[in-house]
Amino acid sequence: MIGDSAQDDDEALVRAANRAFYDAFERRDLDAMSDVWERSERVLCVHPGWKPLRGWGPVSGSFFALFQGPSQLQFILTDEQVETAGSMAWVSVDENILGDQTGAMVSAVNVFRREEDGPWRMVCHHGSVVTVPSETEED
Amino acid sequence: MIGDSAQDDDEALVRAANRAFYDAFERRDLDAMSDVWERSERVLCVHPGWKPLRGWGPVSGSFFALFQGPSQLQFILTDEQVETAGSMAWVSVDENILGDQTGAMVSAVNVFRREEDGPWRMVCHHGSVVTVPSETEED
Numbered sequence: 193m194i195g196d197s198a199q200d201d202d203e204a205l206v207r208a209a210n211r212a213f214y215d216a217f218e219r220r221d222l223d224a225m226s227d228v229w230e231r232s233e234r235v236l237c238v239h240p241g242w243k244p245l246r247g248w249g250p251v252s253g254s255f256f257a258l259f260q261g262p263s264q265l266q267f268i269l270t271d272e273q274v275e276t277a278g279s280m281a282w283v284s285v286d287e288n289i290l291g292d293q294t295g296a297m298v299s300a301v302n303v304f305r306r307e308e309d310g311p312w313r314m315v316c317h318h319g320s321v322v323t324v325p326s327e328t329e330e331d
Numbered sequence: 332m333i334g335d336s337a338q339d340d341d342e343a344l345v346r347a348a349n350r351a352f353y354d355a356f357e358r359r360d361l362d363a364m365s366d367v368w369e370r371s372e373r374v375l376c377v378h379p380g381w382k383p384l385r386g387w388g389p390v391s392g393s394f395f396a397l398f399q400g401p402s403q404l405q406f407i408l409t410d411e412q413v414e415t416a417g418s419m420a421w422v423s424v425d426e427n428i429l430g431d432q433t434g435a436m437v438s439a440v441n442v443f444r445r446e447e448d449g450p451w452r453m454v455c456h457h458g459s460v461v462t463v464p465s466e467t468e469e470d
Contacts, residue, residue, distance in 0.1 A: 236421065236423050241459065241460070241461060242461065242463045243425070243461050244438050246412060273375075273385060277444055280444075282442060282455055284375050299382055299383050301375060301383070301457045303440075316440055316442075319459075320377060320380065320458075320459030321459075322380060322382050323380035324378075324380040324381045
């Protein structure tokens, strides 16, 4: 079925775009990070514990500042789940973060939008530190 | 222009759907909460500090549990911003939460999808407590 195949392709492309975000983060590569995002006023980024940053100016500024910081981060991504709906997609993923000091588990939701005949670009990133043990852990 | 007017209508409908979420939360009304959400396997909910809950079963279960809890919450919503893109929309809003014990400021991103010829339904809710003073506060 054509529809299913197109959806599989989109899922793979969204998965790749999501990985590109974390690759750029690990490599502290602002050019690569700029390629991941839709560079518009409507993008939205909530770093763990932060207030929302809106628009590519403040969002890129935050990555510039984070990339200058002392702690180089490594992300072990687990439990990644991609949902696509037309030209939009959302990904939930657990970021198991290894830093110079301590680690943390961050729960992230990333939203992507496909530009017409173009690539999938991130429009929202929201990460929050997991502090509450899961009540629904069954296995 | 027809496009702009349709977009204005969508923004108003998304804003209303977003308010309905917080109204249902304040009133601890699980029926109303069920009306807000797309009741599907792909919905996603991250309560502050929690791991992601995926699918309407776990998501509705979490609201059932929260509504049984001792603390009745009141939400003062500030800095609400709605973005629409076709049949998807995302809202960022600061939840200033007043509870029986203490208050908190939670930064939330809510994602909605419009069903064909139908209402806007929530597909993602992600809230996280704001702990870091904003560096971009200018006024």
